[in-house]
Amino acid sequence: xxxxxxxxxxxxxxxxxxxxxxxxxxxxxxxxxxxxxxxxxxxxxxxxxxxxxxxxxxxxxxxxxxxxxxxxxxxxxxxxxxxxxxxxxxxxxxxxxxxxxxxxxxxxxxxxxxxxxxxxxxxxxxxxxxxxxxxxxxxxxxxxxxxxxxxxxxxxxxxxxxxxxxxxxxxxxxxxxxxxxxxxxxxxxxxxxxxxxxxxxxxxxxxxxxxxxxxxxxxxxxxxxxxxxxxxxxxxxxxxxxxxxxxxxx
Amino acid sequence: xxxxxxxxxxxxxxxxxxxxxxxxxxxxxxxxxxxxxxxxxxxxxxxxxxxxxxxxxxxxxxxxxxxxxxxxxxxxxxxxxxxxxxxxxxxxxxxxxxxxxxxxxxxxxxxxxxxxxxxxxxxxxxxxxxxxxxxxxxxxxxxxxxxxxxxxxxxxxxxxxxxxxxxxxxxxxxxxxxxxxxxxxxxxxxxxxxxxxxxxxxxxxxxxxxxxxxxxxxxxxxxxxxx
Numbered sequence: 001x002x003x004x005x006x007x008x009x010x011x012x013x014x015x016x017x018x019x020x021x022x023x024x025x026x027x028x029x030x031x032x033x034x035x036x037x038x039x040x041x042x043x044x045x046x047x048x049x050x051x052x053x054x055x056x057x058x059x060x061x062x063x064x065x066x067x068x069x070x071x072x073x074x075x076x077x078x079x080x081x082x083x084x085x086x087x088x089x090x091x092x093x094x095x096x097x098x099x100x101x102x103x104x105x106x107x108x109x110x111x112x113x114x115x116x117x118x119x120x121x122x123x124x125x126x127x128x129x130x131x132x133x134x135x136x137x138x139x140x141x142x143x144x145x146x147x148x149x150x151x152x153x154x155x156x157x158x159x160x161x162x163x164x165x166x167x168x169x170x171x172x173x174x175x176x177x178x179x180x181x182x183x184x185x186x187x188x189x190x191x192x193x194x195x196x197x198x199x200x201x202x203x204x205x206x207x208x209x210x211x212x213x214x215x216x217x218x219x220x221x222x223x224x225x226x227x228x229x230x231x232x233x234x235x236x237x238x239x240x241x242x243x244x245x246x247x248x249x250x
Numbered sequence: 251x252x253x254x255x256x257x258x259x260x261x262x263x264x265x266x267x268x269x270x271x272x273x274x275x276x277x278x279x280x281x282x283x284x285x286x287x288x289x290x291x292x293x294x295x296x297x298x299x300x301x302x303x304x305x306x307x308x309x310x311x312x313x314x315x316x317x318x319x320x321x322x323x324x325x326x327x328x329x330x331x332x333x334x335x336x337x338x339x340x341x342x343x344x345x346x347x348x349x350x351x352x353x354x355x356x357x358x359x360x361x362x363x364x365x366x367x368x369x370x371x372x373x374x375x376x377x378x379x380x381x382x383x384x385x386x387x388x389x390x391x392x393x394x395x396x397x398x399x400x401x402x403x404x405x406x407x408x409x410x411x412x413x414x415x416x417x418x419x420x421x422x423x424x425x426x427x428x429x430x431x432x433x434x435x436x437x438x439x440x441x442x443x444x445x446x447x448x449x450x451x452x453x454x455x456x457x458x459x460x461x462x463x464x465x466x467x468x469x470x471x472x473x474x475x476x477x
Contacts, residue, residue, distance in 0.1 A: 082470065130427075137424035144420055148411050157474040158407045162421060165403055165467050168459075 009086045011232045029218020036212035056114045062216035064107035070100035075167040078160030090156035095227035101139035138166040263352040278360040281322035288314045300377040307376035308437030322361045323401040327409045347465035354398045362394035385440035389433040392453040399460040406471035
């Protein structure tokens with residue numbers, strides 16, 4: 001683990017790795033997202049019960065899933081930062097937070113738009129919705145704690161501890177649907193996987209959803225990588241290697 | 251230097267903190283008075299009918315308890331941080347987690363114990379059905395240590411900030427929402443003469459989790475703040 005992580009404690013190495021990884025996330029992400037959205041929003045068949053309004057699932061489900069996924073990613077970065085004292089992990093933590101917060105907001109927003117025609121209300125205090133709202137608050141708390149410190153290093157460390165404490169919330173979100181199980185429908189994809197003989201979602205709908213899922217991941221990971229590289233350059237702006245890159249325009 | 255046993259040290263820490271607190275009584279009495287005033291506001295705002303009050307009583311009591319706890323939390327580490335005693339606490343010849351546990355216990359004694367004592371009064375003011383009173387006391391007994399333990403994490407993170415008050419609530423209240431949910435669920439069940447064992451068991455689980463894990467997080471947070 002240490003041998004694998006160690007080189008990336010050096011900001012320059014992380015920067016170069018990011019430069020290499022970026023196209024592998026950005027382009028497939030953009031293409032998959034474009035394909036998935038057109039497929040889902042235009043060509044996928046309408047639902048026999050919900051009509052066309054179910055189509056928002058192609059945005060709602062990926063954003064909700066990655067909102068949680070990125071929080072876990074943030075907590076992992078925080079763990080690496082605390083255990084091995086690696087500065088680039090602290091920057092990664094703060095690069096992930098706003099992207100995850102926006103994903104959480106998108107999932108809540110699209111959920112409200114979906115809920116209005118289906119449940120007859122914009123918002124309901126269902127367990128899953130509430131947990132997602134708490135997740136948004138956790139993201140905001142991490143970001144607010146980070147900016148409250150004058151010393152950014154201290155701020156990132158404190159925010160990291162908070163992120164790790166908040167990760168307890170992730171299983172609560174996941175199991176809340178089983179604990180309370182009120183209005184929100186069960187998870188579509190896991191039902192598909194666990195009941196292969198009688199899937200609840202037809203393949204014409206599932207495929208665009210999966211394509212969108214990876215499209216969201218690619219685009220958001222690319223955003224995080226770009227944010228992280230910006231942060232590295234900003235912190236290392238006086239170092240020769242950073243000056244060379246900035247002057248060379250690459 | 252003679253080695254002091256951990257329990258003796260813990261006792262000393264608790265005694266010292268209690269003595270310091272008792273010399274500035276208003277610090278820990280104010281949150282309780284705040285709680286009483288907030289509870290008084292609700293009947294004035296929603297109307298004095300006993301039915302309405304009994305229905306909202308579980309939520310009102312617990313929300314007020316959470317908010318008043320936010321007021322008193324800051325003093326857990328703030329004064330010690332300012333006069334440097336906190337650094338000495340981190341250097342004590344005993345696990346830091348133990349000292350943190352001492353701080354949590356003192357905070358619980360100073361804020362939750364008075365709350366427990368006046369809880370029958372709160373139930374009376376909000377016309378909570380009498381059969382729910384024992385459950386109220388049990389939820390407070392199980393929930394307030396969680397409040398102190400999780401609160402310690404937030405205070406440890408924000409203690410070096412000048413204006414940490416509002417931030418503290420933003421950090422802590424989302425983490426305490428599950429506590430609120432299960433406490434009010436237990437109280438509501440008791441109001442309708444149903445068994446409250448399920449939510450109470452969840453609260454007991456939170457208690458074990460919070461007391462076991464939060465000292466670790468507090469230790470890490472204090473080391474970041476003091477450094």
